[in-house]
Amino acid sequence: MNLHKLVNNISEINLAQCLDLNIKGIAVDPKLCLDGYLYVADIHETVDSSQFGLRLDGRDFITAAIEHGAVAVLTTPDQIVNQSTVPYLFHHQPLSILGLLYKRFYQFKYPKHIALVTGTDGKTSTVNFTKQLLGQLGIKSCSIGNLGAITNDHKVLWPPHFSLTVPDTLTLHKVLANCESQQINSIIAEATSHALYEYRLSHIPAQVGVFTNLTPEHLNFHHNMEEYFHTKMRLFQDVLPTGSYAVICADSDYYPQIKTLCLQKKHHVISVGYRGESIKLIKIHPNAQGQYIHFQIAEKYYQVQLNLHGAFQVFNLMTSLGILMAFGHSIEDVIYLIPRLTEIEGRFNTIGFTPSGGQIIVDFAHTINGLKQALLALGQICKGKTYVLMGSPPFPNLETCQQMAILASKMANHLIITDSHAPNKNLAELRQMYISVAPNAIEIEGRANAIKKICHLLQKDDVFLITGMGPEEFQWIGENKIAYSDKGCVQNILKTMFPL
Numbered sequence: 001m002n003l004h005k006l007v008n009n010i011s012e013i014n015l016a017q018c019l020d021l022n023i024k025g026i027a028v029d030p031k032l033c034l035d036g037y038l039y040v041a042d043i044h045e046t047v048d049s050s051q052f053g054l055r056l057d058g059r060d061f062i063t064a065a066i067e068h069g070a071v072a073v074l075t076t077p078d079q080i081v082n083q084s085t086v087p088y089l090f091h092h093q094p095l096s097i098l099g100l101l102y103k104r105f106y107q108f109k110y111p112k113h114i115a116l117v118t119g120t121d122g123k124t125s126t127v128n129f130t131k132q133l134l135g136q137l138g139i140k141s142c143s144i145g146n147l148g149a150i151t152n153d154h155k156v157l158w159p160p161h162f163s164l165t166v167p168d169t170l171t172l173h174k175v176l177a178n179c180e181s182q183q184i185n186s187i188i189a190e191a192t193s194h195a196l197y198e199y200r201l202s203h204i205p206a207q208v209g210v211f212t213n214l215t216p217e218h219l220n221f222h223h224n225m226e227e228y229f230h231t232k233m234r235l236f237q238d239v240l241p242t243g244s245y246a247v248i249c250a251d252s253d254y255y256p257q258i259k260t261l262c263l264q265k266k267h268h269v270i271s272v273g274y275r276g277e278s279i280k281l282i283k284i285h286p287n288a289q290g291q292y293i294h295f296q297i298a299e300k301y302y303q304v305q306l307n308l309h310g311a312f313q314v315f316n317l318m319t320s321l322g323i324l325m326a327f328g329h330s331i332e333d334v335i336y337l338i339p340r341l342t343e344i345e346g347r348f349n350t351i352g353f354t355p356s357g358g359q360i361i362v363d364f365a366h367t368i369n370g371l372k373q374a375l376l377a378l379g380q381i382c383k384g385k386t387y388v389l390m391g392s393p394p395f396p397n398l399e400t401c402q403q404m405a406i407l408a409s410k411m412a413n414h415l416i417i418t419d420s421h422a423p424n425k426n427l428a429e430l431r432q433m434y435i436s437v438a439p440n441a442i443e444i445e446g447r448a449n450a451i452k453k454i455c456h457l458l459q460k461d462d463v464f465l466i467t468g469m470g471p472e473e474f475q476w477i478g479e480n481k482i483a484y485s486d487k488g489c490v491q492n493i494l495k496t497m498f499p500l
Contacts, residue, residue, distance in 0.1 A: 001105050003038070003072055003087075010100070012091045013074075019087050021071055026101055028169075030061040035069035040101070042076060042094045044198045045164070074101075098169050099203030108177040110205050111184060115323045116191040117145075118235050119212030119249075121370045123165075125316040126212060127188040128344045130323050134186050136337040137329070142179050145190030146364075147345055147471060149175045151182075162472070166195035176204070186327060196234040208326040209235045209267070210247040212319055214254050215369035229254065233261060242266050247322035249315065250275040270325055272318040278325070279318050284311055286380045293317075297331050304338045310348055310377030317341070346470025348377060351490040355497055358384075358458025362486045364470025366393050371404050371467060375411040384461030387454050388412040391420025391447060391468050392430040405434040405441065412465075415441040418450035420468050421476045447475070448489050455493050466490070 003021040007013045024036030033039050041058040062073055066086055077090040091097060102108065115130070117123045127143040134141040135152030142151045146165045149158035157175050158167055166189070167175060179187060191209075195201055214229055236246055236258070246262040248255060251273035262269050272279040282294040282301075290307040293314055306317060317338065324334055343349050346364045353359055361378070365371040378386050388408045392401060409415045417434045419427045431443055444450035454464050466486050469475075473485045 006038070006101060006104055007074075007089060010091070010097055013089050017087055017089055019072075021087070023072065023105070026098075026105055026170075027065070027070075028058060028098070030058070030065035030068060030070075033065045033068040033070045035071075037065075037068075037070045038072045038074060038101070039065035039070035040074045040094050040098055041065070041079075044095055045168075045194065093199065095169075095199040096202050098199065099173060099201075102170055102173045103203055106173070106177070108173050109180045110176050111180050111187050113186045113208075113327050114176070114204060114206040115188045115208035115210060115247075115326065116201060116204070116206045116235055116239065117188065117210040117212065117319075117323075118191040118193070118196065118232050119210070120215045120367055121373070122212035122312065122316045122319065123190040123192075124364075125313065125344045125347050126210065126319045126323070127190055129317055129320040129341060130188045132341055133320060133324060133334050133337055136340060137333060139186055140182070140184040141186035141188065142175075142184050143188050144172070144175060151179075151184060160471070162474070162476075165190050165192045166200055169200045172200060172204070188323065191235050191239075193228060193231045196239070197231050201235070201239050204239065206240060206244070208245045208247065208323055209240045210319060210323060211235075211252070211254075211258055212249055212316070213252050213369065215367060233258070236262050236265060236267065240265070240267065243268070245270060245326035247272065247319060247326060249273045249319065250277065251315075268326075270322040272322045273315065276318070279321055281314065281318055284314050300331075302331065302335055304335055306341065307339055308341065308343060308348070309381050310373060312373035312377070313348070346472075348374060349487070351487055352494045354455055354458045354494070356458055357460035358455070358462040358464060360455065360458075360464045360466070360490050360494075362466045362470060362490065365467040366470075368400060368403050368407065372407060372411075374465060374467065375408065378463055378465050379411070382461070382463040384459060384463070385413040386411075387414045387416060387458070387462065387464040389416040389418060389447075389450060389454065389464070389466045389468075390434060391418050392433065393421065393468065398433060401433050402437040405438040409438040409441060416450055416454055417441045417443045419445065419447045419475075419477075422478065423476045427477070447486075448484070451486070451489050452493050455490070455497070 001023050003018045003023050006023055023038050026038045027033045028040045041062050043057045059075055072087050074089045074094050081088050117126050124146040127145050131141045131143040131152050148160035150156055157178055191201055243266050246267040247270045248258050250271040259269055270278040274281050280296040285292040290309055292305055294303050348363045351360045351362055363374045365374040415438055417431050422430055435443055469486050475482045475484045
């Protein structure tokens, strides 16, 4: 594509700077630049596609990109150019137009219905509940997020990635275009704060934005809750076009502020929760199978069984119903399908029972609120003693880790501190972060070893909750990536406890 045509009508870019060049591709990774490419240089996570999750400055690699074949560079205006063999184009936020450039260059087409879900907790469950319900309606759909990009007939269009819940910009656009080509016209994708910060979701033609909740997380990246909140709000302010739908949990303390912002953008607000005006949750009655839910839409009341435990599951379901309403479905279309919803991988999954009758559950809970909700659900189902296992997240925040340890030590009968990921510190130091504020906790070195010991301690009606890793299938220990999963570990232990 001609460079003039590629960047035409993009504010800040001076077409007079463009030579009459034929652009053969676009790259943000200098190693992926080939002859004829436009190199987009700025600070972001995807500068090096072999090391996602690291924040690098692509401007440091401009020379390398040119050596690899780049014939033009798009970067920030503060770059000083003395002599160069290629033209430079400038934009104050090059990443904010990257999606537009890919869209123009590849002439992508997109699915009709796209919903983007942001919030601290509940994103993965919300997108996957929505996909399940759409599938039950016979509608082809795809969820994108922590579990990868997976269609409701189980095709994997993008495998789950340890460092990226949202794919890099080009991959995301390719996944959406792939869906459109397969006539998959309903997409529900997670919208993380990292992806919003780096404009990975800009120029995605979404019509629905969703907010679940906001609790402390990623503060080593965003510095404070105010910055974290404003980054999340980019979804409603910048990504969604005016007049879109905004599905918001009304029970969040942030709801009034978000509602005001959305109304200013002329978005159609669908509020859900106990204080919801569109979908009003009235009561939750826990039972042996899960919970019985009472809710109201307009003047009509509904009662339905959800065969999953934990109030957090109900809130994720309410949010999913809001998305379906925004997509044009009525509650009558889906109410009878709710009892068919199944567990989301890594979210309060019962893996099995020990010979003594102890129950073992795996949950991703890696935030304060996520852990609290899992512990509340644990209290609803446990008739014996509760055991909770914790290890450090891959990028631990000391204050958050300690708050989680204090919470678990108060809400569970027994807290077990063991190992999880340890990319930067040694395992003993990470365990001590928890033990220092929860001295009554049991410290056991080695995650599989800890799980095995507790499984053998369980008695009838005890429940063992294993937190922090959920669906992950490996551990980072230093620079070593070791194959491991909590689910697989428990299954192997149970096999030895139930000999043939």
